[in-house]
Amino acid sequence: MTTIDGNLQSERQGLPSRLSAALEAGLAALFAGFMNALEILVRPIERRLGMERIGYFFVLPNLLIFGIFVLFPMLLNFYISFTSGTEIYPQDRSFVGFGNYEFLFDCENVFEPNSCNEDLFWRGVYNSIFFVVVQVSGMVLVSLVTALVLNGKIRARGFFRSVFFYPVLLSPVVVALIWKWILQRDGVLNSLLIALGGDRVQFLVNADWAMLWVIVISIWALMGFYTLILLAGLQAIPAELYEAGQIDGTGRWQSFRFITMPLLMPTMFVVLVLSLIRAVQVFDQVYALTGGGPGTTTHFIVQYIYTVGFSSSIKRFGLAAAASVLLGATLLVLTLLQLRAARSNESG
Template sequence: MPSKLVDKSRQETVEAWVLLTPALLLLGIFVLYPIAYLFYLSFTTGSFTRAGTVWIGGRNYLRLALDPDFWQVLGNTIYFTIATVIPSLVIPLGLAVLLNRSMALRGWLRTAYFIPSITSLVAVGLGFRWLFQTDGPVNGLLSMAGLDPIPWLSSTTWAMPVLILLSIWKQLGFNMVVFLTGLQTIPISRYEAAELDGAGDWQSFWHITLPGLRPTLIFVTITTVIFTLRSFEQPYVMTGGGPLNSTNLLVFYVYNQAFAQFDFGYAATITTVLLAITLVLIYIQLQISETDPL
């Protein structure tokens, strides 16, 4: 009997590896190999020409540490991420709670809010650039109110908030639909029991809704952070990273280094740092979700 169990276990192991092999090959070719090659490129200089790339060790990382433009872009990205992620969680959550109570208009409003999520970000960026240009509709409204027009996209103060507003508007519908789906998985009996115990709306929200949405909150936070960190279209379409580098984000900076300066090694170094930052943030979020129950 033991030998038969061992043979069966080996057979199941072989079958498992046979079934996993195609997925592992695809994972290796399209995920692991590109990451490994990116890491290799970060230790080289040159371009994909006849001259090729040259191994230079850690000089790209030293250059990165001493590059004031990189630190400015990193600061821009942190500001952009924080200012985008927090409203992109709070506003959709509030809208989802309200829509969850409105049975009559839920389907129509859900569709209306979700439309920006399926709209091309380039098209949306062009639309926002038209709205916020110097002689655009937004400044027209300010003039009608007796206020001076604001140079939204050419101001180091106002250009980034416009990009943040665009990103929040773009992400709002997707997050709201995900939150709404999560709310519908919470049993109504919990709210009924809380109401019988005399709990108010805020108490029900804090002690029932938020704990029930914990997995959804983790998912939405991670996807929103990734969406924000990989932002490229916003500065590319609206500001070109200006004015004075004030709206330059990491992915757009990588694009300029790789395809404007043709410095692929340095671009790979910045991308490696961005990948590390993303993985660390996701790890922290997962650790918080495991150790700090709502």
């Protein structure tokens, strides 16, 4: 009886493995067929172009997409920044040289937006700088702490990793609407405050509270992504180094200071660059949450570009294009500076 059962069991185990082997063989045959077909197609091109230049052939589709959807619009935007008027087509617009840039920079005192001709641009700039500095610092710090905790031996580690990543999957508008529901006048948080005997707080109408919540919510929404990157960086650090440190008598802080941080630094730079670029581009979530208000308290540079170019009664495409060129240039400089810092850090 035992023998018969054993045979049946081995047959049951054998069936999936035979299926799997057959599937594997089928896939291998399919792949080989595809590669042969590709070779037949590519071989004549390779003969014509030569081995050194065949690479261009492979990147050509991507280059075409990049050229049509990224490079061409960028160049067009650059040209439009030198034009004026409400017409859409470049040939219909008046060329004004640096007029739009001069208009944006026409200030008595650049640190006082009210003294500038285009005060809303400068309000957007200063709000963005404040947001970037506080949000990016907060983001890196919170993500790092979370990654360190999740990298330790804690209970339900997998569950917590999923929980922290979950908000990243939500659309920015959904995030904004959820938090608006929590923070509005008769929202969940105020109901809780009142139930506990506190006073109602105008979280989205008071200027200080509004900026604070915009920062907190953006960190909440994105920290899971950066935590994941840092977690990968932490897991790449060889465990032997910590073991060697322990033998040498290092404490937890010293391990963190002299082993974790130096080896995590390249990953930190990646996180810093990504979060910085994302912070400068902040728009949709804030637009849905506060509309840039109260007043212009959370009116960032991208919202300025959107408002001037698309939502105001007279659409000033030239001015919006000039502001976006300046934003692009700033991002480029910041990225280059950070890459340079990262390289010198690696070599040093």
